[in-house]
Amino acid sequence: MKSRASKAVKSKLPPTRRRREPRIRAILEAAEQVFLENGYEAGSLDAVAARANASKATIYAHFGNKVGLFKAIVASKIVQVATPLREADEKHVSVPDALTVFGQSFLSLLLSPGPLKIYRLMVAQGEQFPELAQMWFENGPKVAIATLAAFLKEHSASGDLDIDNPEQAAEFFLMMMRGRLHIRAVAGLSKPPYDKDVKACVAAAVKMFMRAYGSKIK
Amino acid sequence: MKSRASKAVKSKLPPTRRRREPRIRAILEAAEQVFLENGYEAGSLDAVAARANASKATIYAHFGNKVGLFKAIVASKIVQVATPLREADEKHVSVPDALTVFGQSFLSLLLSPGPLKIYRLMVAQGEQFPELAQMWFENGPKVAIATLAAFLKEHSASGDLDIDNPEQAAEFFLMMMRGRLHIRAVAGLSKPPYDKDVKACVAAAVKMFMRAYGSKIK
DNA sequence: GTCTATAAATGGATAGAC
């Protein structure tokens, strides 16, 4: 059923023409597809090899075993999907506007396919791969909280907000935005696009947040 | 390694002595253990049979196939762990006190082993079993929101609270309580007991909630 | 470095006896 035309490929691409580490990139891409789509248990190395147009022996030569390949691919994907979080610039007029912009980009990221699949993997396999779970938490949730907390602390010092515990307030805001949206998405109960829901959730969360923490002195 | 002394058992328990549906109960219990502990893919029917001291053929006779057994066991477990949510009585003095009591029991439930494992299963396999995911959401998150929303609506009408959208406010409160606690627990990054964290999270959420929604007229 | 071929084990599912 799953025939691979490896003979034809081999004749068309002589060894010298191939770049160094020729199959590694293909294997990594294939593994990302397979594991993120099917999970760790259901993702087979046969499927990875077929998708990468490589042999299983090559996979073992480079990654040792299934665990090694899984760790490599998930670790790289974690960093990859988390990078947008580190590019948070705030040059906005009012605090609510800044919260809205930040919130929308954060929530959109959270609901996009990559992070959603990583979340599923971490929830399902976190106990089996503690280092990955740790890495995911440090690069994802923790960064989001810290980034927002810094912003809140700043604007609390300047009198725009009235916040005792910026970290906690940041957590509250991020959690409130999620509401039912994220939980339903990860369980497969809702499908994209989420644009409209994202805007509504962020707006509601901003309103509630300002009601609680908006400076009364003005 | 996994030898089963089925011969001895058979001679000691004659057919008439066994209750009706003799092996079903044992199989169900074993399946709950195996699937909740290992997930759907990694949970094998061999393991279920061994734990139930039954044969795989008996499993197939009763449940048809692996999917059938999985659905049966998860559906029953969903109802089982969700029942405490439906027993919410509120006869407390102040609104903050009621929120605290409700919040603590809710958050403790959310972090206890059963619900935690069901959550992992639903996140990992939700797309594969939409009916189960639906059932879980209706019996879990939805009930929690509805219960709290009814309480909030009541106390908003009586002037204790100042809330436009009770459902949304309920969602906010439930999400705020969770904070980092739930996400870290499901990913295996923290272990019980959570008692101290639960109290702290609930107290913080109640404080923030009252700050936003506490009636100003009094 | 990469392949083909194959070993070794596991796991879902069934046939047939009792």
Add this chain to the structure above:
DNA sequence: GTCTATCCATTTATAGAC
């Protein structure tokens, strides 16, 4: 209703050639 025994597909992993 339950068991033993078995089938067959899949899957992890390796040996050895090129």
